[in-house]
Amino acid sequence: MTTQIDPITLAVLAGRMEQIADEMDATLFRAAFNPIIAEAHDASHGLYDAATGDTLVQGKSGLPIFVGVMSFAVKAVIDKVAREGDLADGDIFIFNDAHMGGTHLSDMRLVRPYFRDGKLFCYLASVGHWHDVGGAVPGNYNPAATDAFQEAFVLPPVRLARAGEINRDIVDIVLRNTRLPQSCQGDLNGQLGALDLGVKRMDELLDEYGAETVRAALDALQDRAERLMRAELQALPDGRWEATDYLDNDGITDEPLPIKVALEISGDRMVLDFEGTAPRCAGPVNIALPTAVATAYVAVKHIFPALPANAGVMRPIDVRVPEDSLLAADFPAPVGGYTETILRMIDVIFSAAAQAAPERVVANAYGTINALSIAGKKSTGQPWVMFSFYGGGHGGSSESDGLNHGNAPISTATIPPMEILEAAYPVMFRQWALRPGSGGAGRHRGGMGAVYEIEVLEENGAEAFLFGERGRHAPQGVAGGGEGAMNVFSFEQDDGWHIPPMASKMRGIRLRQGQAVKLETPGGGGYGPPGEREPDRIARDVKRGLMDAEDADTAYGPAWRGDGT
Numbered sequence: 001m002t003t004q005i006d007p008i009t010l011a012v013l014a015g016r017m018e019q020i021a022d023e024m025d026a027t028l029f030r031a032a033f034n035p036i037i038a039e040a041h042d043a044s045h046g047l048y049d050a051a052t053g054d055t056l057v058q059g060k061s062g063l064p065i066f067v068g069v070m071s072f073a074v075k076a077v078i079d080k081v082a083r084e085g086d087l088a089d090g091d092i093f094i095f096n097d098a099h100m101g102g103t104h105l106s107d108m109r110l111v112r113p114y115f116r117d118g119k120l121f122c123y124l125a126s127v128g129h130w131h132d133v134g135g136a137v138p139g140n141y142n143p144a145a146t147d148a149f150q151e152a153f154v155l156p157p158v159r160l161a162r163a164g165e166i167n168r169d170i171v172d173i174v175l176r177n178t179r180l181p182q183s184c185q186g187d188l189n190g191q192l193g194a195l196d197l198g199v200k201r202m203d204e205l206l207d208e209y210g211a212e213t214v215r216a217a218l219d220a221l222q223d224r225a226e227r228l229m230r231a232e233l234q235a236l237p238d239g240r241w242e243a244t245d246y247l248d249n250d251g252i253t254d255e256p257l258p259i260k261v262a263l264e265i266s267g268d269r270m271v272l273d274f275e276g277t278a279p280r281c282a283g284p285v286n287i288a289l290p291t292a293v294a295t296a297y298v299a300v301k302h303i304f305p306a307l308p309a310n311a312g313v314m315r316p317i318d319v320r321v322p323e324d325s326l327l328a329a330d331f332p333a334p335v336g337g338y339t340e341t342i343l344r345m346i347d348v349i350f351s352a353a354a355q356a357a358p359e360r361v362v363a364n365a366y367g368t369i370n371a372l373s374i375a376g377k378k379s380t381g382q383p384w385v386m387f388s389f390y391g392g393g394h395g396g397s398s399e400s401d402g403l404n405h406g407n408a409p410i411s412t413a414t415i416p417p418m419e420i421l422e423a424a425y426p427v428m429f430r431q432w433a434l435r436p437g438s439g440g441a442g443r444h445r446g447g448m449g450a451v452y453e454i455e456v457l458e459e460n461g462a463e464a465f466l467f468g469e470r471g472r473h474a475p476q477g478v479a480g481g482g483e484g485a486m487n488v489f490s491f492e493q494d495d496g497w498h499i500p501p502m503a504s505k506m507r508g509i510r511l512r513q514g515q516a517v518k519l520e521t522p523g524g525g526g527y528g529p530p531g532e533r534e535p536d537r538i539a540r541d542v543k544r545g546l547m548d549a550e551d552a553d554t555a556y557g558p559a560w561r562g563d564g565t
Contacts, residue, residue: 013217020201021059024194033186034131039416043128048074054311068294069102076100077111089115090164095157099331102290105152124198126191134177139373139387141467143251143505145284145334153177225312230268240264243351246473250283251505263352273320284336286329295342299349340469354478359398363525364475366392376462386425393447396527402447426458437547441555442481442526449521464509471503481526488520535560
């Protein structure tokens with residue numbers, strides 16, 4: 001018999017379980033050694049169904065893309081246990097295989113069963129972006145990779161702990177396959193601590209409310225999310241809308257790669273069909289199927305932000321991905337640049353949804369994390385790897401201009417502060433500023449991108465690697481809005497500044513002491529016709545230096561000068 005649960009108890013339990021995941025997030029952020037987790041919060045925690053791996057509860061501080069992909073990671077562990085048996089309380093599984101668990105090989109996943117009274121109740125999981133896990137390129141974003149083995153060390157799901165006892169052999173193997181073992185050891189300990197805390201908090205919750213009541217709450221929350229999603233879809237018009245956008249190239253062949261979606265709404269159901277997307281490519285902009293499905297979930301959550309973060313949201317939505325496409329690549333296809341591809345997926349979903357309900361979406365954001373790695377050796381022989389991602393402009397919306405210098409819409413992460421990076425690595429930022437004129441014109445303009453210029457201070461020099469996008473295809477506006485500025489990357493050599501042949505991707509850039517790299521990141525697309533923008537808002541942008549008068553004349557016409565400014 002199903003336990004009935006009243007609305008007040010349901011709300012209390014929903015908050016308590018979200019707090020458990022949030023506290024696990026905070027525990028790892030405080031304990032992690034590498035800035036990508038500690039400062040940028042590139043990690044996530046959650047509770048997952050014991051039988052299916054479906055997301056039950058997700059922390060609010062981690063990356064939204066992990067909401068969907070971690071359910072596939074947990075399902076990979078469930079399948080392993082089904083084949084091999086012998087699951088015990090205190091077991092912990094570890095792996096980074098992106099074709100099983102989504103995203104890319106830098107994201108290390110830990111999955112732990114949670115038992116109550118000797119019975120499996122759910123799974124707890126932790127994922128964090130480790131600074132380096134081997135491969136050809138420090139930091140693992142190898143723009144020239146043609147298989148997964150050139151990207152990083154590949155670890156399938158294995159038991160890190162059995163019945164509470166850590167298997168030191170597994171730890172030794174993992175730490176031997178990184179350039180930064182101390183950093184990875186610290187991140188691993190942080191994730192283990194977060195899982196321990198999750199178990200403690202779940203014990204406290206079930207001691208107070210009982211397993212049956214909490215289980216009923218988890219089921220009710222998923223059912224409620226499904227009902228809310230169906231109601232949201234029924235409020236939209238029925239129809240079919242299409243959108244296409246492009247990746248610059250795959251880092252191997254300099255040809256654009258289309259990503260296409262058809263969004264169809266019929267009653268209380270939605271179909272997202274990616275037929276027409278480019279086939280699997282040689283370079284590392286492929287993604288695995290779990291990543292594609294999770295990305296669709298993230299886009300849907302942006303369009304319907306009030307919905308809860310659990311698997312019930314996706315029950316009325318059919319995501320169709322062609323088997324031979326770059327959105328469903330099998331092992332060992334390279335997937336290191338997954339971030340660029342999923343950002344383009346979100347862009348095309350937004351562009352299609354804008355044709356049905358423009359008030360619900362924003363214009364395209366800057367569309368690339370610009371994964372930049374600068375690495376070298378200090379005079380002591382100690383290796384250093386500065387890997388980070390960088391911000392840009394967000395798209396305008398029906399309510400406001402886009403955010404200036406924000407992080408990508410796949411995450412709630414923060415951009416590591418300049419002070420942290422300069423303190424940790426032998427570099428100096430010559431510039432860290434907004435990029436004037438980069439936002440797309442519109443009734444509500446796109447947000448401004450940024451300019452980062454980074455000089456190498458180490459006397460031994462360094463080597464830089466860039467994995468970016470939007471160097472040839474600008475972020476699109478919606479509802480009549482204009483395009484944002486494209487991405488521009490340049491690097492300094494003895495004979496001056498150079499631009500990569502493939503615009504947004506390059507490896508092996510040798511930098512002497514005193515030389516620099518520069519990122520001029522894209523702005524967001526505009527929302528609504530530029531002619532509808534209020535003249536005083538244009539004048540204010542010019543006064544603040546967000547664009548100059550000539551750019552304003554080009555984008556909006558000279559009418560804004562009517563007040564004499």
